[in-house]
Amino acid sequence: MNSTLYAAEIKALARRRFSSDCLTDPDHTITVDNPLCGDCISMDLHIQDQHIHALAHRVRGCILCQASAAIIHTAIAGTPVSELQFIHNCMLAVLNSESSCTPPSGWEKLHLFTPVANYKSRHECVLLPFRALLTASN
Amino acid sequence: MIAEQHAIRVQFPILARKIRGQSLHYLDNAATTFSPQVVIDAIVEFECSYRANVHRGLHSLATEVTEAYCNARLRAARFLNAAGPEEIVFTSGTTHAMNMLANALGQTLGRSDEVLVSLTEHHSAFLPWQQICQRTGAALRTIPVDAAGCLDFSDLDELITERTRIIVLTHASNVTGEITDFSDIASLARSQNALLIVDGAQMAAQGPVDIGKLGADFYAFSGHKCYGPTGVGVLWGRGDSLARLTPFAVGGGMVESVTLERAQFLHSHLKLEAGTPPIGQAIGLGLALEWLMEQDLETKARRDKHLIDTVIGRLRERPGVQILGPAPGQNRLPLCSFAISHCHPHDISQLLDERGVAVRAGHHCAQPLMKQLGLSATTRASLAIFNDQTDADALLDGLDYAIGELS
Numbered sequence: 001m002n003s004t005l006y007a008a009e010i011k012a013l014a015r016r017r018f019s020s021d022c023l024t025d026p027d028h029t030i031t032v033d034n035p036l037c038g039d040c041i042s043m044d045l046h047i048q049d050q051h052i053h054a055l056a057h058r059v060r061g062c063i064l065c066q067a068s069a070a071i072i073h074t075a076i077a078g079t080p081v082s083e084l085q086f087i088h089n090c091m092l093a094v095l096n097s098e099s100s101c102t103p104p105s106g107w108e109k110l111h112l113f114t115p116v117a118n119y120k121s122r123h124e125c126v127l128l129p130f131r132a133l134l135t136a137s138n
Numbered sequence: 139m140i141a142e143q144h145a146i147r148v149q150f151p152i153l154a155r156k157i158r159g160q161s162l163h164y165l166d167n168a169a170t171t172f173s174p175q176v177v178i179d180a181i182v183e184f185e186c187s188y189r190a191n192v193h194r195g196l197h198s199l200a201t202e203v204t205e206a207y208c209n210a211r212l213r214a215a216r217f218l219n220a221a222g223p224e225e226i227v228f229t230s231g232t233t234h235a236m237n238m239l240a241n242a243l244g245q246t247l248g249r250s251d252e253v254l255v256s257l258t259e260h261h262s263a264f265l266p267w268q269q270i271c272q273r274t275g276a277a278l279r280t281i282p283v284d285a286a287g288c289l290d291f292s293d294l295d296e297l298i299t300e301r302t303r304i305i306v307l308t309h310a311s312n313v314t315g316e317i318t319d320f321s322d323i324a325s326l327a328r329s330q331n332a333l334l335i336v337d338g339a340q341m342a343a344q345g346p347v348d349i350g351k352l353g354a355d356f357y358a359f360s361g362h363k364c365y366g367p368t369g370v371g372v373l374w375g376r377g378d379s380l381a382r383l384t385p386f387a388v389g390g391g392m393v394e395s396v397t398l399e400r401a402q403f404l405h406s407h408l409k410l411e412a413g414t415p416p417i418g419q420a421i422g423l424g425l426a427l428e429w430l431m432e433q434d435l436e437t438k439a440r441r442d443k444h445l446i447d448t449v450i451g452r453l454r455e456r457p458g459v460q461i462l463g464p465a466p467g468q469n470r471l472p473l474c475s476f477a478i479s480h481c482h483p484h485d486i487s488q489l490l491d492e493r494g495v496a497v498r499a500g501h502h503c504a505q506p507l508m509k510q511l512g513l514s515a516t517t518r519a520s521l522a523i524f525n526d527q528t529d530a531d532a533l534l535d536g537l538d539y540a541i542g543e544l545s
Contacts, residue, residue, distance in 0.1 A: 005488065006543055037484055038501040038514040060514050062482035063544065125484065 160494035168520035210424030235358035240266035324353025366426035370419035
């Protein structure tokens with residue numbers, strides 16, 4: 001079961017390095033922690049016309065947290081700010097094994113975290129970057 | 139040796155559990171350890187045979203339960219080699235005890251006073267004093283640590299001054315495993331009339347503590363780390379010092395008289411046990427402490443040292459491993475906290491669980507220490523009396539597996 005938790009695609013996402021981990025003159029910057037383990041993510045956003053124009057992040061966390069942040073980083077450009085709460089809810093639905101949300105186009109990789117549903121104590125690892133995104137955009 | 143260890147292991151029914159179809163290798167004892175059958179039986183007997191409230195009733199069950207509860211206090215006093223049961227108060231655990239002390243003793247603190255804590259303190263010992271200092275204006279000073287997280291006593295003469303009113307220090311660190319040498323600090327505390335409060339949460343699990351030799355004024359520990367139930371702990375205070383504390387909580391069972399205008403509290407340690415105490419848990423804890431004192435603790439200490447030295451030695455052979463705590467050969471608790479580069483403790487812990495190995499991953503409720511060491515989390519393996527070579531081997535094999543999976 002854990003081999004699915006740490007599937008090759010999750011590990012590859014976690015290892016992925018992006019061209020820059022911070023933005024020049026971001027509109028919003030936020031740092032959030034997971035109080036359970038001390039994991040931490042910082043996120044910079046550029047927002048134009050109520051759409052996410054650019055994002056950079058710095059994460060100190062486990063593989064699940066890093067992979068989650070990488071999915072956001074990859075899919076976020078052009079996303080309306082008004083859609084972020086729905087995307088967060090989709091992530092939550094995947095973790096709760098609910099089929100109530102279908103992720104928008106470009107966010108299909110949220111389903112990579114389906115096996116995490118069985119590990120309640122790891123949900124926050126996946127959700128931390130989404131919480132950062134919501135907080136930063138608000 | 140194997141037969142002796144087997145005789146200990148069979149006393150812990152939970153060790154028969156399977157985790158994902160595999161034998162349980164429980165190495166999270168510094169967080170909570172298991173209870174032997176004798177303790178479980180004592181709790182069941184309380185629930186089935188004489189469950190009632192203590193101190194107040196005249197009926198048979200009340201008499202029996204009061205006697206059992208008083209015996210538990212006697213057992214706790216014997217465990218600490220205390221002068222008597224009046225030096226013992228049952229709490230809900232070390233956190234409760236530290237909050238009780240901070241609230242009572244904090245009332246006497248002012249802006250010119252200092253409280254000294256160490257950077258290795260568990261949040262349960264650190265936060266009550268941080269908060270009381272913020273409230274009273276007293277200064278919170280810290281004993282620093284070295285690069286391995288061990289206490290640095292080199293500036294103790296400057297840290298303990300005539301302004302120092304209270305010193306709070308762990309008997310043994312839940313993160314580094316370092317066992318504190320109190321000889322200098324206790325005499326310095328005495329020379330400055332500072333109270334020395336010791337967090338014994340980790341050390342009590344190793345066996346009885348000779349409280350007189352330690353030089354402490356107050357000592358606290360929890361039941362769940364020393365083979366007793368959860369939700370119960372012990373606070374010891376020297377002489378009549380408990381009776382002189384202002385109660386943290388007020389209510390039934392701790393008053394001499396109550397009128398509409400005022401209340402007169404008991405002039406004894408019992409005024410600190412407001413309300414119905416954790417009766418069954420205290421009885422179970424008393425049995426656990428007595429059981430622990432009956433064990434061959436010298437053999438346990440030798441076995442613990444061998445196992446933890448084996449684990450640390452094998453970990454040191456691996457590249458990218460940082461081990462916290464005392465250098466090899468130095469005295470330490472049977473626990474090991476470590477960080478492995480490019481492998482997050484949560485991921486390691488998750489993969490070890492797949493092999494039935496239970497360890498702790500995180501900041502271990504010691505964030506100031508973690509920050510000082512530049513770490514967000516470590517993996518911690520901690521031993522108890524029932525652990526054996528198979529547990530150490532399962533941990534090391536599991537780490538090989540986890541590192542392979544994560545790299």
